């Protein structure tokens with residue numbers, strides 16, 4: 126077997142990580158996926174009538190692909206609803222499901238900010254790292270659960286604090302765990318219709334620096350307070366009547382683009398993020414403060430879909446991880462695509478941790494990199510497209 130082949134009790138699955146990178150030796154599944162697959166297969170007889178299936182936070186599609194195998198093996202139509210906040214994950218799940226012989230119509234992606242009320246027989250999840258997001262989604266899924274819903278999650282033990290189990294007990298119902306196997310555990314919850322939990326999300330907080338209250342869905346970066354890197358960027362934001370198109374790249378709740386909108390009244394705004402909840406939050410925040418302004422919102426990977434040579438200014442506080450793995454690739458991709466999308470003379474402004482040495486990468490790409498401001502931890506750097 127190769128590093129992309131997972132032997133399941135129902136056959137071989139080929140699973141790749143996305144984006145595909147030549148030097149990437151990591152697998153597209155972990156021991157928690159394997160434990161979930163083993164459990165689902167062992168319960169096959171009991172689960173045979175459970176054909177309304179939801180899979181939540183399956184990173185690269187191991188669980189979704191296995192459920193396709195299992196539904197097909199038991200003669201059910203393959204129809205699985207999937208919740209993921211990440212467009213990159215969505216792409217990975219689609220590609221892996223397709224690569225294993227299942228069609229686009231076998232899997233439907235659900236908007237995690239507007240989960241439709243629809244009964245599920247089986248809810249399977251990988252525990253997200255963001256437990257507030259997990260609690261938010263599980264709580265909203267209560268309307269889709271009944272006494273008969275089989276609810277099972279998988280997690281690597283090192284990512285399972287006891288507080289999550291307590292929370293699940295409070296928002297779903299009685300919760301237990303399996304013994305650990307290969308440092309992974311299963312989590313079982315039984316729906317309790319008598320519980321009446323309250324959900325704090327979406328939440329709002331005030332950003333005094335720019336005098337706005339911003340709404341945040343539960344999986345948005347810095348959803349409780351302003352990031353200190355972002356704060357440094359807000360203090361030096363460019364301001365000019367000549368800026369006609371500004372992109373807030375990796376926009377989160379849209380704080381950077383909203384600040385740019387305040388200072389640059391002639392500019393049209395473009396907000397991009399691969400997180401559905403980020404884009405939804407930015408949209409709500411712009412609608413509140415700039416309802417008349419020309420603004421576009423894209424759930425997209427970096428700047429995919431934005432026209433080349435079309436933009437005056439790109440502002441960015443890049444992520445330094447993708448799909449839970451620390452990676453500088455995504456920042457580099459953002460820099461390269463910004464260079465392509467900028468008009469000649471257009472500027473790329475980035476804030477980042479000092480130790481990431483963004484100025485070296487930017488100098489290589491743009492041929493110039495100017496330090497605009499710095500603090501003990503962060504730097505704001507500007508590069509101009511010549």
Ligand SMILES: C[S@@+](CC[C@H](N)C(=O)[O-])C[C@H]1O[C@@H](n2cnc3c(N)ncnc32)[C@H](O)[C@@H]1O
Nearest residue numbers: 346355375376377398399400426427442443444
């Ligand atoms: C450091 S946060 C910055 C958020 C916001 N601009 C702020 O300053 O609070 C980085 C953002 O990048 C987004 N992101 C991660 N990978 C991405 C990708 N491949 N394409 C677009 N956005 C991405 C994350 O969802 C996150 O919102």
